[in-house]
Amino acid sequence: MFSKSYWRGTKICLRESVDGYAVGRPVALNAPDTARLRGIYWTPKSNPSPKVAVIASHPRVDFSEHHAFPGYLKAGYACLGANPRYVNNDLDCIHEKILVDIATYMVWLKQQGVEKIILLGNSGGGSLFSFYQQQAVLPPSRRITLTPGGKRTYLEKTEMPPGDALIYMAAHIGQGLIINEVIDPSVVDEQDPLKTDPELDMYDPRNGFAPPPEWSRYSPEFVTRFRAAQLARVRRLDAIAHDMLNDGEAAGAVCTGPDFANLSADMQRHFVRRELHQPIMVIHRTLANLHYTDNSLDPSPRGYGSLISPRPDLANFQRFGFARVMSPDGWLSTWSGLSSNASVPKTAGSVTVPALVIHAARDLDIYPITHSRTIYEALGASDKALWDIPDALHYFDPATPDEGNRTLDGVMARLTEWTAERFPV
Template sequence: MHPRQDVTHHPLVPLLLQAGVAVWTQHSRSVNNDLSLVHEQALLDVASGMTFVRERFESVVTLGHSGGGTLYAYYHEQAGLPGDRRISRTPGGRPVPLPEADMPVPDGAVFLAPHPGQGRLLLGCIDPSVADESDPLSVIPELDPFAPANGFAEPPAGSTYPPEFVERYRAAQRERVARIDAVARKHLAEAAKYRTAWKAHGRAEDRRHSLAPRIMTIYRTDADLRTVDLSLDPSERPYGSVFGRRPDLIDYGLVGFGRITTPEAWLSTWSGLSSNADFVRCAPGVTVPTLFLEVTGDQAAFPADSRAMIDALGAADLSSERVRGLHFGNSLAEGEPTGNELAAARIAPWLADRFALAPTD
């Protein structure tokens, strides 16, 4: 499962079936819809699927690829807690019935190329040089990641950013996210005020005000310095981001993470400062046998991210391996096995060592 993408036809499915593993795939209620993705609601969707498979299979192992990794880490953490210690409200303040939910604890966990969480991911790639949140072309020159004066070089040349610029840039990214958080909370507080008034007086006007959505547009979210300066946290990754080879152009286009969202979804999913769906935060709660697979050419989770995630996991039976490949499981070079094929070759024996598999021909 993935919080926001359809993985029902994931390339690992046939590979694992061939190895004798039964595979369950499912959607969240927000698949292909970033606009209203609230992670705490997605956990309820996970719980529904877990209840279904727990009634039918002896062993249940979660497999989270990319953002599915953090989703499942969050689920493991919450499922392992007694009800009265589970999260009962979203970061935006909405009640969520996790304390009362049936949340079966899985027997194992596999993480394939997990990134640190949607919010943490966006915190690394949001462009802090946006000067005016209503103007996608506004730029603060001294923070512009695509200005030669700051270290950028036109591709195919690689960029080289001075350490002091990187430090200022990362601090400014946090500051921009904090400003957007404040706007989201302001919108939610206003809606709550009208909700209270409607309950007190029953006026349709107050009800309309409480229901009217505030849609937030977040400009320029493909500007992680590591995608164009390969000397920053070096790996086997190619130049460019998961969206393409020209972040300097893509950053200004329509495609990107968290571009259109509600205040509730921003705080729950896309804010690296407010979201609970943070892999490192959740990882100590993953205590079942765990396999962590890092891909060497990942353009969303970088080596330092993977080390932090592995170090945070709470499993006593913890295996971590690296396979050649790109973030979505493609091969690094023509003619090589895909990252998904290499991952399946690690996952199947790991499962066989710990759980009963169906016989294969």
């Protein structure tokens, strides 16, 4: 029911040995707020002190051995797989804190003698680096000071070297905007995920759903109602998150207030526990994108289903999925399309360095108009391009084992040429 390659991360890896031409060494850094960061810095043996480096990162996925690295290393570029503090677990993922992590790696690269840094934004790394670049080019006093949940960011005190180019490689427009597309609006009660409004159920045949793998067809009227109801559910979840945070803040105000000492011991314990309590949100049914089952919507040569599952109608009720378990701060900062700052339409106008959007045409979760074209048109760069790779899947992996790395190798040949024209080794 679930894609093994997605959940095991088997596609995010070096797809050939680099022992003959590159060296990798572990990097362990402390962010300014003491968060421990770990990555791998790869350098070509032919160019052990490179002046140009590629940095790849993702909010939660391990990119320390990214599949684009061998191509870049062969061309003489250094590569840093920069894992953030939330690698493999985004329960409390706060994008504003990840910006501090990226800044820590960027400063370290400069200390190694790197003069130009290319931001490789693959998948969720695209919106992450777009957000980073937006904040990095601002004067510190104009940077975001509070997270969507109301926590201090300290970005105004963070050294943030901007990137010199940004590559969106099979990138979406933001994790929150993904949730806006995939959250199931037919959920009636957040405490009872099986309660369903049949008029908003995309997996109900009465609304146009067909037995998989036959493609469904939804009416324009249903699509409009469905999308509006998705935003309404995100808005309700935002309200739940804010209520959770406000309850803790209210209890904290009591604990530090002048009357706290006059309360009974039981009441004191109650308010202290309430202040310290860290609530968790369970977001049910997040595999409900109409694009999964209706390929007439934002048409592409994609297959049926999602990157996570070929049967989203069933997997929608399983525990796997996007943003399934989150802290209220993490939900608001990362997965709420209404609250998150990590939104390419919000940030890409500040990307004025050379930028490239690489669209994987057969991607199951990233679509040509919804994502790639939107990113391209939002960019503020004058030097920008949009490539469509007809046979490519999300990880540029082979459709059949006998294809080997043909698709990836072809992309990397073009990509290293594009890079060399702007940043020669």
